Amino acid sequence: MQKIGIFGGTFDPIHYGHIELARCMRDQLQLDEVRLIPTGLPPHREMPPVSPQQRFDWVKAAIVGETGLMADDREVRRNGYCYTIDTLIELQQDTPDALLVWLIGADSWLNLNRWHRWRELLDMGHLLIAARPDYAFEGLSPDLSEEFARRCVIANTDTLSRGKISLLSSPLMPVSSTLVREMLARGEDVSALTPVWRQLESSGLYRF
Ligand SMILES: Nc1ncnc2c1ncn2[C@@H]1O[C@H](COP(=O)(O)OP(=O)(O)OP(=O)(O)O)[C@@H](O)[C@H]1O
Numbered sequence: 001m002q003k004i005g006i007f008g009g010t011f012d013p014i015h016y017g018h019i020e021l022a023r024c025m026r027d028q029l030q031l032d033e034v035r036l037i038p039t040g041l042p043p044h045r046e047m048p049p050v051s052p053q054q055r056f057d058w059v060k061a062a063i064v065g066e067t068g069l070m071a072d073d074r075e076v077r078r079n080g081y082c083y084t085i086d087t088l089i090e091l092q093q094d095t096p097d098a099l100l101v102w103l104i105g106a107d108s109w110l111n112l113n114r115w116h117r118w119r120e121l122l123d124m125g126h127l128l129i130a131a132r133p134d135y136a137f138e139g140l141s142p143d144l145s146e147e148f149a150r151r152c153v154i155a156n157t158d159t160l161s162r163g164k165i166s167l168l169s170s171p172l173m174p175v176s177s178t179l180v181r182e183m184l185a186r187g188e189d190v191s192a193l194t195p196v197w198r199q200l201e202s203s204g205l206y207r208f
């Protein structure tokens with residue numbers, strides 16, 4: 001069965017943390033491909049000043065030469081709010097026999113019960129959660145705890161299955177788009193944080 005990795009994000013801008021997570025899921029779970037899907041109009045946060053197309057172009061540039069990683073512009077092209085449920089439904093319609101394996105970081109997981117049709121979302125594919133510094137699993141809301149207990153399996157190629165949840169084994173990476181934006185605004189060197197540092201610097205877009 002084809003296994004498609006899905007990694008959505010604002011990617012404002014993309015950083016090495018994102019790329020490492022995409023590589024981890026690809027390699028550990030032997031996924032056929034991992035699609036990085038920049039959001040167009042996010043339902044859950046303010047629209048970033050940097051356009052969806054620009055964030056998409058940087059994602060594309062950042063993964064050149066990365067086997068199996070691809071940039072998918074379906075949310076950038078969408079009119080209206082970009083809900084993950086719509087993206088997974090669309091992807092499943094495009095590839096009816098594929099298993100969708102989607103990834104979020106721990107900060108997203110803690111808020112998942114506020115996402116649009118979130119329980120249905122959990123039934124659409126296998127969810128991977130990546131640990132993140134400063135986001136503990138303690139204090140999880142009861143509905144999320146319950147879903148986690150019911151669906152949790154150890155992540156490996158044999159356990160991948162629709163409706164399951166696993167923790168991805170990934171390094172703890174203290175990098176965020178916020179940090180990249182703040183450093184650029186101060187005129188600092190971000191070449192250790194993102195492969196597209198040249199494009200970011202020359203765009204001047206984060207130099208407020
Ligand atoms: N360092 C990281 N470790 C684990 N997960 C991460 C990391 N950076 C981003 N993610 C996850 O990647 C997804 C997309 O993240 P996003 O594009 O918002 O980047 P971000 O660094 O969280 O941005 P911002 O600082 O603007 O909130 C989210 O599910 C987020 O939890």
Ligand SMILES: O=C(O)c1ccc[n+]([C@@H]2O[C@H](COP(=O)([O-])O)[C@@H](O)[C@H]2O)c1
Nearest residue numbers: 008009010011039044083084085115116
């Ligand atoms: O579908 C939703 O209701 C929903 C709510 C919050 C976030 N998301 C998606 O989660 C991904 C990560 O979001 P963010 O803000 O951490 O970049 C991104 O692809 C968003 O579109 C989706």
